Amino acid sequence: MSAQQLDARRLLCPMPVIRAQDKVKQLKSGDTLEIICTDPGALNDIPAWCRINGHKVLLTEQIGGEVRIVIEVQ
């Protein structure tokens, strides 16, 4: 199992979702992906995308102008 990161700063939704979606395609079940964004819309969209596609959201947090989301690929 691996822990990967995705820098999606300055991208407006849906680009962070698209980048996360493309990255997840390269990962295996149990891998985690940490996504850093600056569009607060990602706080809603990435978890929604995870619910639709059956991935698990481990963490969402907003610190200053940045959003951090950690997901586990199922």
Next chain:
Amino acid sequence: MKNPPKAVALISGGLDSMLAAKVVMDQGVHVEGINFFTGFCVEGHTHAIRKHESAKPKRNNALWVAEQLGIKLHIVDVIEPYKQVLLNPTHGYGSNMNPCLDCKSFMVGKALEWTQANGFDFILTGEVIGQRPMSQRADTMPVIQRESGAGDRLLRPLCGKYLPPTLPEREGWIDRDKLLDFTGRSRKPQIALAAKYGFKDYATPAGGCCFLTDETYSRKLVDLWQARGSREYELDDIMLLKVGRHIRPRPHFKLIVGREEGENNFLEGYRKQFVHLQHVSHMGPLVLIDGDPDANDLQLAAEIAARFGQGRDAPLVELEAIDKNGDKHLLRVKPMGAEQIMQEWYV
């Protein structure tokens, strides 16, 4: 048991494609959604850059629709291939810079490629005859079938009763009698069907789902092309057209002035790519300068920028001009009066 047929639905995030997908799902077809991001899509988040609108729900409507339907959604970045659609539309533009007919053919064609790569049987859309002046007319619907290459693998469930039978109907995957007969611009049948399905809180974008249908946005895009002498564009270019006041006092440069905190925060991300002006002596918005301004231009830009800060009535305002290397140059200017900023400078 035989596997159900599989369809991919073009999901825009609006009501029609949501209903079309549901109609087909109710016939036992496995449906997944596909959504194409051209860079010009109207997204709640783009509007939410502006702080005063941030109380609105921040959601991607296509994802929301997929979640309501309980289907997967595949969001596809088509920014690069879409450039050819926008720059060279075979069927021209609509009332603004919207190449709707070419756009629909392009998207159905991309969906067709996706079905072939993923083992799906057909494509469905929420198109309704007579709903849109360019892409959703009885005479243009066959054009989309032909030019996309989808042919009779393209099903329009909301108006299917008026269209020739498609492959899914001939194969018995879809019961033609259960297709609908919606036509025209009235939304009443869709609203009634949504109520029947219990769909609430669906998106009703007044200007469609694309910024290219917007007159102001289209004007800014054409202005950008004219000023650069080229119709090339990158994603950042077209995103910036959605944000701020755009003021072009001279042909070779324009100012992008943040209108509020949300926009200023967004523009902050572009500091390293643009010469920009920052208020020093008073509070004021961040101003990006797109173009290649000389010292006189910067002075003029600063006078305009000062108009939009809290020092607008002060005799003198200090701003810093910061170049792309981060080198700073202090400017002291008399803010321009509102009447001195020519109306035609506003793009």
